[in-house]
Every structure is written in structure tokens, then in C-alpha cells.
Amino acid sequence: xxxxRALPAAPGDGAITARRPALLSVALGLLLCxxxxxxxxxxxxxxxxxxxxxxMWEFGGVPGHRDWVRAAVSDFNxxxxxIEIELEFRDWNTQRESLISSTIMGEGPDIIRVHHKYxxxxxxxxxxxxxxxxxxxxxxxxxxxxxxxxxxxxxxxHYGVPVTLLPFILVVNRQIMDSHGxxxxxxxxxxxxxxxxxxxxxxxxxxxxxxxxxxxxxxxxALLYKAGGSVLSEDWSRAAFxxxxxxxxxxxxxxLKRDGYMPTAAAAYASDENTAHWSTGRAALSIEGxxxxxxxxxxxxxDLDNLVLARVPVPAVPPEAGASNTLLDVVMVSITGYxxxxxxxxxxxxxxxxxxxVWRTPDPAMGGIPALKAAYDAGVESxxxxxxxxxxxxxxxxxxxxxxxxxxxxxHIADAVNVALSGVTGPREALxxxxxxxxxxxxxx
Amino acid sequence: MRANRExxxxxxxxxxxxxxxxxxxxxxxxxxxxxxHRVRLLKSGGxxxxxxxxxxxxxxxxxxxxxxxxxxxxxxxxxPIAFVLGLALALVFNEIRRYRAVFTGFLLVPWAIAxxxxxxxxRWLFHDSFGLVNYFLLQLGxxxxxxxWLAQPHTAMAAAIVANVWRxxxxxxxxxxxxxxxxxxxxxxxAHVDGANVLQRLWYVTLAQLRHVVGVVFLFATIWMVNxxxxxxxxxxxGPAKATQVVPITIYRIAFEHLRLGRGAAAAVLLLLxxxxxxxxxxxxxxxxxxxxxxx
Numbered sequence: 001x002x003x004x005r006a007l008p009a010a011p012g013d014g015a016i017t018a019r020r021p022a023l024l025s026v027a028l029g030l031l032l033c034x035x036x037x038x039x040x041x042x043x044x045x046x047x048x049x050x051x052x053x054x055x056m057w058e059f060g061g062v063p064g065h066r067d068w069v070r071a072a073v074s075d076f077n078x079x080x081x082x083i084e085i086e087l088e089f090r091d092w093n094t095q096r097e098s099l100i101s102s103t104i105m106g107e108g109p110d111i112i113r114v115h116h117k118y119x120x121x122x123x124x125x126x127x128x129x130x131x132x133x134x135x136x137x138x139x140x141x142x143x144x145x146x147x148x149x150x151x152x153x154x155x156x157x158h159y160g161v162p163v164t165l166l167p168f169i170l171v172v173n174r175q176i177m178d179s180h181g182x183x184x185x186x187x188x189x190x191x192x193x194x195x196x197x198x199x200x201x202x203x204x205x206x207x208x209x210x211x212x213x214x215x216x217x218x219x220x221x222a223l224l225y226k227a228g229g230s231v232l233s234e235d236w237s238r239a240a241f242x243x244x245x246x247x248x249x250x251x252x253x254x255x256l257k258r259d260g261y262m263p264t265a266a267a268a269y270a271s272d273e274n275t276a277h278w279s280t281g282r283a284a285l286s287i288e289g290x291x292x293x294x295x296x297x298x299x300x301x302x303d304l305d306n307l308v309l310a311r312v313p314v315p316a317v318p319p320e321a322g323a324s325n326t327l328l329d330v331v332m333v334s335i336t337g338y339x340x341x342x343x344x345x346x347x348x349x350x351x352x353x354x355x356x357x358v359w360r361t362p363d364p365a366m367g368g369i370p371a372l373k374a375a376y377d378a379g380v381e382s383x384x385x386x387x388x389x390x391x392x393x394x395x396x397x398x399x400x401x402x403x404x405x406x407x408x409x410x411x412h413i414a415d416a417v418n419v420a421l422s423g424v425t426g427p428r429e430a431l432x433x434x435x436x437x438x439x440x441x442x443x444x445x
Numbered sequence: 446m447r448a449n450r451e452x453x454x455x456x457x458x459x460x461x462x463x464x465x466x467x468x469x470x471x472x473x474x475x476x477x478x479x480x481x482h483r484v485r486l487l488k489s490g491g492x493x494x495x496x497x498x499x500x501x502x503x504x505x506x507x508x509x510x511x512x513x514x515x516x517x518x519x520x521x522x523x524x525p526i527a528f529v530l531g532l533a534l535a536l537v538f539n540e541i542r543r544y545r546a547v548f549t550g551f552l553l554v555p556w557a558i559a560x561x562x563x564x565x566x567x568r569w570l571f572h573d574s575f576g577l578v579n580y581f582l583l584q585l586g587x588x589x590x591x592x593x594w595l596a597q598p599h600t601a602m603a604a605a606i607v608a609n610v611w612r613x614x615x616x617x618x619x620x621x622x623x624x625x626x627x628x629x630x631x632x633x634x635x636a637h638v639d640g641a642n643v644l645q646r647l648w649y650v651t652l653a654q655l656r657h658v659v660g661v662v663f664l665f666a667t668i669w670m671v672n673x674x675x676x677x678x679x680x681x682x683x684g685p686a687k688a689t690q691v692v693p694i695t696i697y698r699i700a701f702e703h704l705r706l707g708r709g710a711a712a713a714v715l716l717l718l719x720x721x722x723x724x725x726x727x728x729x730x731x732x733x734x735x736x737x738x739x740x741x
Binding site for chain 1: 572598686703
């Protein structure tokens, strides 16, 4: 039966016929507005007589940092009549997707707080604004550590202001060390030796997140760098993490697990489980960063009197001739390449991230140590435990290579470490397999 | 006037078709097109047409074939266990006369909890040092030392299946309970008079009458389990050693971590084809049975 015959005739049918299409059109229009992007109106950035709008996206950040940003933005907006900041917090894990979509669309925020590795990927694509284009950049550059600038540079230009430094150091449970008469480990062999002693007391010498996540890749890289290895070859044409230093680092971890000096379950640990294991006194050592002090005390009630920081141990005999470095992560604040208001955005970046007094005092609540040289001047007081260790580690710091494919490379390394820690393949095979994947990936660049 | 009247019904259904086209057909078609290209999100030059290149790469990849095996294991082991437990619960609930609504309300809790929450909950329940699973097993003397549930490939899959069964069982129970309440009591009385024992009544009356409901339950549960991402991703992240990396996690990793959107789209198309085939087979079987019954 044709559909129209199934409908009963009703009084006023003609009127319905005439009105319905119009109503349906309106409903459909509204629906399309919901479905299709771009129907929402956004305020013009520069309207005569009104302050210039600068949109800022803060990816990630610990609670203390977020509180500070809120207050600082509010203060800035109250002080400045010419610029108004619109602040939005975003999840740290979504920064790459957000950058990709905003770079493709050519619209989005004017300022972003992101990981330094995106300086290359998005700097070369025009997604980020080269700071060399600002006349006073040399003065700003002088005020921040040189090796921090290296992490945000690509092809001779800089695509973000390094704000927070996150050097990877060894966190040590003093109580465990003292109660067993153990000295601070300097080498991987020292960790093995203390492992045998602690195992008798049902304790682990070392713990780390070893699951299928990027935290795993970071711990591996911290050891790889200490052993003189690199992620990529010098010309970035092939993987180098499967060299002697990489194999030595992964073998070291596997042996710690095999011998019971590291939790067997570490192969499933993400950051949460690892923090719980260390903070509850089940392991003496872990490789972490400046966030550890607040994470372990706030979330697990760890007594900070028992927290000691030290540099990450090195192998007694370096497997590679390269320099021994500390893994360093940098959080940078960048201006997007498509911003219609770069000068105003630069004003905001300087006011909040270079000139603001909060960066002159290293504060554990901010989640990392400042990149500003002035923060380490004589006489500066800080609540940080082991600030000297953190500062020295940062000074010797080396970040992940700023290759556009670095996120994928990290993923392959994490997979390899997890597979080897799970005992499915040996360290060399796992790293070689990952290196083959990375080599194929690098051919695209 | 007559022409307007004839067009009126089509006017009514047009918005529905437009919406369906926009939200279902367009993404599916664009996904298929994407699967035939090497997608370059951020590079100049545009996407490159590579035909079935993404598909051949996927089918030759041990990660993808491994994830298909993981999905099969996850679904084929979860589903029968959840079904048997769900049926048992439904039979018990069917006998309860008072407060049945209250019990079924409680039963829905695992189904109502967000998969992410369920994943975190089970992740910590199975934790080697702090988890309640090890604690109770130790207390009961079933194990002598902590089991590293999520750190060993076979136990990680078992843990994920337990969590999945816990989540899906209520849905199966509710569906079967609804079916049970529609079975006429006379059928049981006749079977009893004919001398059928309990198991025979269960097989020849209960399950025979429930077969369409069971079919629907199996179809939907299979689709949901094969498509499940959040629970298993939160619990194991696909590890250890990719032992629990089911197809949706592989698709996510390929598409959004490695940014191989074309290859990820191809994997999604393959998954869609498998699930569509299952659905078509099921629908044909059910409709044929009904047609045969009508003709008889």
C-alpha cells in the first residue's frame, strides 16, 4: 500500500500540508546547525572600543598550576584595558588532536600550553608562530636556560617559550635505604646489588610503569640516555634506540624483573599503580620528575621527610660512546600560526609566563621547575625537595627528538618495552621489531 | 491538492532520511573512501589513492591478525559464560513473586555504570598488591601468593572476560526474564503431564520458546562485545604484550595514535563487514522461521 493511503484524511488537511513543510524546514535547519560545525558565532577578536580578545588553551596542568592560571588571567584582565584573555582548560591527552584540527581549519586559540615536542611537528607546518618574528625575542631568550630553548627549536627558529622543565630523576625512599643500610645507587649494578638485599625483606629495589603506555617509553628513554644512547640516528633517517645502549637498558629492566627486584606486575602498571607501589613503601626507587613530591604526598600521604632525589644511575661500563644525558620534558607556551592577533598574544605570553613573579620561585604546586634563570638565583627560597638535583638534571637535560613523528615513535618504543617485559620476546628482538616499524615510518618524512 | 496530499507522507519521512543519511550513511561512505587512501592530514599534496593497499597491509600485519584473535577470544568466551549465568539468574528471578522490580533494579547497576568506571574498578580489583580479588583468594586458600592478573597475557584476558561478563550479564538476564514471562504456563503443565523432567522442560519448553529472544541477545551482545573499547582499554590498555588488544583498540591506535587514518578506516570497514554479515545472517534466519511458521 502506498504510504499516503495509510494516512487518514483529517479536517484542515490542506492547512497542515501548507504549514508542515515550513515547520519541517525550520526543524531541519536547526538540526543541521547542531550537526554541522561552524554555525556557532564567535566574537570578533578586535572590535573598536573593546579590548582585543586573546584565546588561550591550557592543556593539562596540575591543580596548583590551574589555580594560578585562573588567578593570573583574572588579574591580567582586571589590569589591562586593551587585551582580554579568554581561558579554556583542556585535557593533556588531547593536545595533538586539537592542534591537528585547529591547524587544518586555520582557526582556534591564539595561545596554547603544550608539550615541547609539537614545536617541530606544527612549527614546520605553520601551525605555530616563530618567536623570532617579535622584536624583543632576544631579550626574552636571554632570561631562560639555553638547553630549554633547544627543545622548542626547529630549523633555527623557536616555536614556544619554555616555561616548565621536567627532568627525570631517581626518587628514593629514604626510610627503606636507611633501615637496610643502603647507599645511594650510582650505577645500574648498585641497583642490582641492593635488589638482592631488599628482596629478602619482600621489597623491590625499583619500580616503574611498564604497561602499554607512554610512561613506559619515558622510563626506558631515561635509562637509554644515561647509557649514552639516542632515539634516532643523527640525521633522523633511522631508529637508533635498538643500539647497544637500548639493548643494555631493556636487558637491565628485564633482569630486574626476572630476579624479583622489580614488581612482576610492572608490565601492567600505568602511572597510578606505580605511584601506589612506591608511595606505600613497597619499592625503594623509581624514575620520576618534579611532580612526584606533590603526587606522592597529596594522593598517597607519603611522608616527604623520606623523599630523596638523586640522578638516574648509569651503567658501570657505558655501552655506547655518546654523552650521558638526563631525559628532560619541557612544557612550552606557543602562539598559533593562524592567530589574527600575534602581538597581543605575545604580550600575554610574556606577562604570564616570563614576567610573572610565580616563575621566580620554584614551587612544587606548579608541577615542574621553572625554565627562568632567575628562579635559581642565590637567595631564592623554595619548597622543593632536592631542587639542586632537579636543576642539575635539567641543565644536563635532553628531550625527545623533535621529529614530527615522535609520538608514534614513543608508541613503538612503549610497545617494545612492554612486550619484552612481558617475556614474549627478548630485548633485542623487541627493539629491532620496533626499530623496523620506526624506520618505515621515517621514510615518509 | 491531490498531488500535495500524495506527497505529504513523503514529506514526513524526508527529515528522517536526511538525518539518517547525514549521521549514518555519510560517515560510513566517507570512511570507506578514506580506507582507500593514504591520508595526509598535515602535509601538502592531499590524500593519495592506494586502492586496497591499506587492506592488504592490515591483513598482513601480525598486530591486526593478533587483535582479531583477541577479539574472538574475548567475545567467544564472554558470551556463553554471560549467557549461562544470565539465564540462571533469569530463571531464579522468574520464580520470585515479591520485590521482583527491586531485584531487577539492583541487577541493572553493572549495566548502568559507565564502562570507564567499570574498567577502573576492575583494574584495581585485579591489582596484584592492593586488589580485593587476590585478597579474597588468599583468604580462602585458593591461591598461595598474589597472582599478577593483568601482567600476564592469559590471566589478563581472563580478568577482562570476568569484568565483561559482570557488565553484560544483567542485560542478558533482563531480556531473558522478559521472554520467560511470556511463556504460557500451560506449556509447562502439558510437558509435565507428558512426563518431561526438569531438564527436558528447560530444553523443549523454556529454551525453545526463548529462541528468538536468545537470538536477539546473542546478536546484540556479540556486536557490543566485539565493538567494546572502553572497558578493556581502561583495564589493560591492550597489554600485556598486546594480548588483550582487541580490534577496536587496534583501530584506535592505528588511527589516532599513529595517525594512519586510511589504515584505521580500513580496519573499521573490515569490522563493520563482519558485524553486518552476522546481522544479515541472523535477520534472514529469524524472518525465514517466521515466514515458515506463518505459511504452516
